[in-house]
Amino acid sequence: MPIKAILTDIEGTTSAVSFVFDVLFPYAAAHLPDFIREHIDEARVAEQLAAVQRESGEMDADPERCIEILLGWIAEDRKATPLKALQGMVWEQGYRAGQLRGHIYPDAADALRHWHAEGFRLYVYSSGSIQAQKLIFGCSEAGDLSPLFSGYFDTTSGPKREADSYRRIAAAIGLPAEEILFLSDVVQELDAAQLAGMQTIGLAREGGVLEGHDTVASFAVIDPARV
Structure with a gap:
């Protein structure tokens, strides 16, 4: 056919591959903590933090602990859906600011x-x-x-x-x-x-x-x- x-x-x-590992991942690791702190009241961010709690099994994890978990997932290149979603939000900010080019x-x-x-x-x-x-x-x-x-x-x-x-x-x-x-x-x-x-x-x-x-x-x- x-x-x-x-x-x-x-x-x-x-x-x-180097673009992902040498540009995107370091950018996300550097900007993710402040992004979460600055947007913690947004529903889209809160939804993903709840997903981090579920996937990590730490239902009592506060935002700072969620940030620690996410940075650990970045370091191990874990294919976690909430991590990917939050990385996407951070990268969008970077692309829109002209700091990133695909x-x-x-x-x-x-x-x-x-x-x-x-x-x-x-x-x-x-x-x-x-x-x-x-x-x-x-x-x-x-x-x-x-x-x-x-x-x-x-x-x-x-x-x-x-x-x-x-x-x-x-x-x-x-x-x-x-x-x-x-x-x-x-x-x-x-x-x-x-x-x-x-x-x-x-x-x-x-x-x-x-x-x-x-x-x-x-x-x-x-x-x-x-x-």
């Missing part, structure tokens, strides 16, 4: 524009929150790429290494899984998408092979019409 939609990972795929590989930006023009529906699936995804593409070094995308998915759709997550995404997109091409640099994610019925291509920008999947070093050589 011909490919009609392309679902892409961000970190290591459209964007450098890194997108030039070959990825060019390919995404080309695929969109050819009529492919584009989607994102990342462990970062949907808000963070929109900011990376909307405030990127390549300009505002957000009009190219038809939708975004994060860990609320399920873990990225489980096939059921990709089945849920296919259902949300409204296409058979076989008509969706998934791009990632992580073999376990590609395996899960493949198990769900999606077509897959692995990105290995430093070279090498992602076993069990067609592997390329650049978006420039991907032709969805020939998958």
Whole structure:
């Protein structure tokens, strides 16, 4: 069946891993404590702090203790939904202030524009929150790429290494899984998408092979019409 939609990972795929670990994470760690203290009365922040209490099992944790827990999660790169949501709020502040610009590989930006023009529906699936995804593409070094995308998915759709997550995404997109091409640099994610019925291509920008999947070093050589 011909490919009609392309679902892409961000970190290591459209964007450098170093941007996340060397720019975004340190920015969040530095600004998250004051952001929470300054916005503690906002419902969106209170909701996420309650989620931190539940996920940590510390139902009596006060805001300062929640900040400690969140900083610990950042240090261990924990894929915790409330952390991702709060990081997204902090990053939004940074993007809007012009202190952050989303890194997108030039070959990825060019390919995404080309695929969109050819009529492919584009989607994102990342462990970062949907808000963070929109900011990376909307405030990127390549300009505002957000009009190219038809939708975004994060860990609320399920873990990225489980096939059921990709089945849920296919259902949300409204296409058979076989008509969706998934791009990632992580073999376990590609395996899960493949198990769900999606077509897959692995990105290995430093070279090498992602076993069990067609592997390329650049978006420039991907032709969805020939998958």
